[in-house]
Amino acid sequence: MKKIEAIIRPERLTIVKDALEELGYPGMTVTDVKGHGAQRGITEQWRGRTFRVDLLSKVKVELIVADSDVEKIVQCITKESQTGSIGDGKIFISNIEDVLRIRTGERGEKAI
Amino acid sequence: MKKIEAIIRPERLTIVKDALEELGYPGMTVTDVKGHGAQRGITEQWRGRTFRVDLLSKVKVELIVADSDVEKIVQCITKESQTGSIGDGKIFISNIEDVLRIRTGERGEKAI
Amino acid sequence: MKKIEAIIRPERLTIVKDALEELGYPGMTVTDVKGHGAQRGITEQWRGRTFRVDLLSKVKVELIVADSDVEKIVQCITKESQTGSIGDGKIFISNIEDVLRIRTGERGEKAI
């Protein structure tokens, strides 16, 4: 099994989520994060003071999926969250050794 | 070393935490997340409008542990956070290559 | 590629971030987390009631970097976030199998 971690624009979350549900992968975990890559922060100005907010709000979507589904899902996320301008985010893929569904105690792929 | 990521019900956090402390694994990192799996969201109704909150609050507990302790801890978490109904959450296990304790600079298992 | 996960004191974030930028690794994702290791919580007292806040605020910094850069970055973080007292935090290193830049669709090391 793989973990797909996608850092996306917060405003794209709803669209991505809906698209994933249509694909039939409802299991997901979402975290509010901040970050920067090529995209630099915005500058807030108050009373002449300059506050550089260089960590911008992003959303991290984590999905644990069977190896065979990785590509499909990565494509789906990429498609729905791409705007083409800086700040679109990244997707990281890593390995998961085991999964356990707490409700039933099932383990492995059938627990996803 | 392994990373145990458990997504549990927020109201179970205290119990799980206390149980883990009794087991003697105090090191843990907790993150507020939202998610859905089989469990669907709740629906809020305001002024006749329907807001589906389909990402419910969960808590992610991360523990980095020695390989030999994984089973014990997974059992403990499962036991304490199981209610038997949808929304109980999942546990993911993955591999960690190295650990470093910032305070002392120690690395590897003894840094856990 | 590796994922470096550093759990540090929140008040060190700015310094660490600035140091990393000087090193030339701007890409990072930051999450507010809570945790405890050797460090125990603080106790709040209100109207004679004792609230033990045993999960203290920490910040998790995640960087996905090329294998060759891991050491440099780990050193940098350790240096900037070390105070020598309990609560300094930990760094975890794990493997990342693939990276994708959503904006361009690039994959692998060049997408970092």
Added chain:
Amino acid sequence: MALCVQFCGEKQLIYNFKKEREMRKEAFVGMSSVFALSMIALFASNAMAGDAPTIDTGDNAWLLASSALVLIMTPGLGLFYGGMVRTKNMVNTLWMSFIVICIISVQWVLWGYSLSFAPGGWFIGGLQWCGLGAGAVGQAPSDLYATTVPHLSFMIFQCMFAVITPALMTGAFAERFKFSAWLLLIPLWASAVYAPLAHWVWASDGWLYKFGALDFAGGTVVHICSAASAFALILFVGKRKGYPAEVKPPHNLPFMMLGTALLWFGWFGFNAGSAVAASGLAASAFVVTNTATAAAGFTWSVLEWIHHKKPTILGACSGAVAGLVAITPASGFVGPMASIAIGVGAGLACFYGTTKMKKACGYDDALDVIGIHGVGGTWGAWATGIFCTTAVNPAGFDGAIYGNIAQMGKQWIGILATWFYCFGVTSLLAWFVNAVVGLRPSEGEEISGMDISQHKEIAYHYESEQA
């Protein structure tokens, strides 16, 4: 806001204490001149002063306190609205209300008050009180309005009404309006829509006033007016992106409830202050305001319970605001039992107005200005014609249940005239402002939120908690 006719009525009603004082004074002058010749010089000035209206400190204290109460309503409204929008639009929503206070407070002094209240024609006031008429609007009472308090007190009390009316509109087009457009629109709208309407209804030469349509504290001038104008604006500005599918829940209900509390609190000034005297009528208006509000809040909660299984705080607060709106035009003319009926009616009308009606029509009235202020204001103005009684206010009229069916007709003339005038003129203004600076931000700006795109500000920085 006080209905002019009521000033005289007030005086009759409270004959035994205010008139009496004046009479005593006159009698006094007479007696003094006979029995206390040595005091003639002193009383001379007094006798002259006797002709001019004098200040009643109690009335003035209440009117000043009421003005302060009405002032706090506008930021309260900002919180009420702000609590209901998404986090990314919070600052903008607060700002939209706050800036109205800044702009109208100056506009009112410069020309707004004059256009609204200076003697002029049937349609609009004259210009003689611009800049407060170089002292014409001063510390002495007016002889037209509120004759027992300084003219300035009456003027500033009215100012607060002119402030909150445009602020009310902002709920309808929240989350998708350019601030530059709003800045431009405020003074234009205040001059072309609010000023004439206030003149029609409250000035002694306004046509609705003369016609006999009753509006004690602004059911038409404030509530229908803002709703009708908001309606025109949302037709121009269109729906929010993703509405209704992706609409998100209120981001901060405690702020919403605090805003409601400040509105309720301030509304006592709004309605009871409109008696422009600390009189029995003020007490009566205070009581019916409270009762109608409570009844409407409770009614809405019950309806929610029936329809959605659970009563919510947003529902209770929405109901309370609906009650406040509906009792506004009636507050100086009806008794407590009628106020319960008005409140229950407001709860019913506005509940279905914000749910069924809005869904049926399909417009995106983000925070229900039309459903609450439009529907509630209309019901209130109508109900005034049903329940009003000269037992409460001898300067008013009897309503339908007291046999005077005609009053209901008069009320409807007032209601319809207001809806049409405000909708029409605001449409013209919207077209104009749209042509000059554009009403709507770009889609990208809307997605990233009004706070960032219009103000480069973020409401909460909890995340940067430390460091």
Added chain:
Amino acid sequence: MALCVQFCGEKQLIYNFKKEREMRKEAFVGMSSVFALSMIALFASNAMAGDAPTIDTGDNAWLLASSALVLIMTPGLGLFYGGMVRTKNMVNTLWMSFIVICIISVQWVLWGYSLSFAPGGWFIGGLQWCGLGAGAVGQAPSDLYATTVPHLSFMIFQCMFAVITPALMTGAFAERFKFSAWLLLIPLWASAVYAPLAHWVWASDGWLYKFGALDFAGGTVVHICSAASAFALILFVGKRKGYPAEVKPPHNLPFMMLGTALLWFGWFGFNAGSAVAASGLAASAFVVTNTATAAAGFTWSVLEWIHHKKPTILGACSGAVAGLVAITPASGFVGPMASIAIGVGAGLACFYGTTKMKKACGYDDALDVIGIHGVGGTWGAWATGIFCTTAVNPAGFDGAIYGNIAQMGKQWIGILATWFYCFGVTSLLAWFVNAVVGLRPSEGEEISGMDISQHKEIAYHYESEQA
């Protein structure tokens, strides 16, 4: 809330301006009939009016302003309590207070005021003022209460007291009470507990009033009453799951402090408004309210410093509320130096009441209604008997330090009667409501929080910040 006996006293005290006016008026009538025959017609109406009490606009202005001030206390209380609960119970805590305003405001007009204040027996008032007695409670002053303001002003001022008293209770059983039970309980409790008690203490035929127990603004009627009733309720409803081990810290201290500020602000209306006149006594009550509150807030902070090493804002605010509670019954009878003593005493008593006493007894009084309102109210009512002086209020009595030890005894009779009556009757009501709809939500509902389980609402949606 004004003690009846004080109305007469008031008049004596302010003899030189109010009585004098009336006398002048009468003298006038006489003189006029001799010297100004041509004015007879005019003065005839005046002479008749002269017999009825007349409205003093200054007094009325102050009483209306005070009513608005007391109204804002209840949502303020919601914020004060809400800031102290966990996030998952915030909406419910606000709602519990807010809905009381909606229900009692109507109940009061329909039958509450009549049961409390209409002439009746020693135990409870009559029914003749139900629905405000078809105009009996009108714009003219009552001849029983507050004779210089419209009867409606006095009625609505009292209404605000009837509203806040049940709202105070909600702090005790916060986080674990079914809203349906609360909805049912409110009107029952208001009729069976509050109305009789208010009658005992404030109505001219109430037994405690006649007996001579002093309570200026509601130390017994409001504070002891709510605490004793809350005590009965928490015994029925039981402890929160996990209490005391897992109790969590307040979720939003700024709201808690804002709530305290609104309480302090509104309490000026509560206490100084209870003079029912803008008199010297009102000024005196205002001053002692402020001083006692400040002294208690400071005392609590010092005690925290001693016991816990750090003063907290929750402590300073708790102390301030304790001071407000304690000075309430005394506010119209004591001078500024006594108020400092009462404030310091309140800080001490309530600090130990919420810490040692509560721990020792082991009940789960979630937000310390008993520790603050029960202990503070008891101390205040007792202290009234110690420090009261006719130098401040000639209509009151001298207290223990002026040699009249007996007054302390009278106060204790009042205190004990209140504790027992409220505890007893509320227990019966709790039993009844429990039997009908159940008092406590299921464990699952409690764990997921009252907001979701009772209202399907979530207080904050920061997380859905965007999209």
Added chain:
Amino acid sequence: MALCVQFCGEKQLIYNFKKEREMRKEAFVGMSSVFALSMIALFASNAMAGDAPTIDTGDNAWLLASSALVLIMTPGLGLFYGGMVRTKNMVNTLWMSFIVICIISVQWVLWGYSLSFAPGGWFIGGLQWCGLGAGAVGQAPSDLYATTVPHLSFMIFQCMFAVITPALMTGAFAERFKFSAWLLLIPLWASAVYAPLAHWVWASDGWLYKFGALDFAGGTVVHICSAASAFALILFVGKRKGYPAEVKPPHNLPFMMLGTALLWFGWFGFNAGSAVAASGLAASAFVVTNTATAAAGFTWSVLEWIHHKKPTILGACSGAVAGLVAITPASGFVGPMASIAIGVGAGLACFYGTTKMKKACGYDDALDVIGIHGVGGTWGAWATGIFCTTAVNPAGFDGAIYGNIAQMGKQWIGILATWFYCFGVTSLLAWFVNAVVGLRPSEGEEISGMDISQHKEIAYHYESEQA
């Protein structure tokens, strides 16, 4: 705050209603003794009372309401400041303001009022009113100040001014001040800085008062005073760690805006209440307060637009506060047109004061006490000398634009004396307190935040939302 000289002026101005009453009363006594012999006994007491000043209930109602309004300003200030600091310092910022209310309310009654207002010398008041002079400050009006309201009303109104002045300072040294130092400093500072200054400016034997420097409601006594003192303190306490590089944005703008709203609301009591009567002058002060504030808020927004492309809510609110500050000394002496000029000037001066000037000087005035209260207060006091006119207040003077250039000089004497005195004495106190308990927390404490280090409290516990 009322300028003494104005009390007499007030009386002249409102000759026709207040004086007249008194005269009538005297005439009456005469007549009665002739024509109504049987009433002699009754009138005897009245005749005696006739010599003492009597209470005007309307004036008293307004002054009590104003006192309540000014009280709410201090917690409002806490929210205004608190919204601008980082999350980790929120509780401390609220606490710093809140505790001032607790301490000064007691200190004022014990000795503060006496030092400030009791007849004494040119420099400071006597001690005869300590503890309110065992009844000397009582329910009867003073014959020195505010002669139509109870002396206690005037005293408590003044108390609220003494409370807010030190609270204003806390903005300058926010995020880095030991609470023990602040606790010690408050009473010392109130006695050594505030009391003399209030005496200079407002007491009938104060030198600035006699000299003829005008300050209606506290431009020097409150605003310049707090700014000059804050300046001394920040020089002692130093910059925040990491300033200016790492300064973080405001953590909660809605609280900031709510604080501003409460300030604006309360400021009507501050300025219009300073007329100490519900008079035409009060109405005038109310109007100019509102207009200047609005004009300044708007001006600041425009300047931000020009300089930073976007107007922010923090800017609009800062401007509003600047306007409130600037109009304070002038509010009883200028007309509405002048108030617009003062407001625009305040917006300009304070905008550049908080941006360019502060950057140029390099001090760390965390929340711009100097830039807003210092610059705004100075401009306001100066502008009073420019725009004041006896047409508004016959008890004042004409200003520069009416040909009396000298008044500007007098104002500058007042301004400079205030800056130097407050800066000097506060420096001494800072040195002393620093020596005794230390002003600044350790670096570690500062990094972990004042909330944890000074109070062991955390403002928000959203994270522990459940369980």
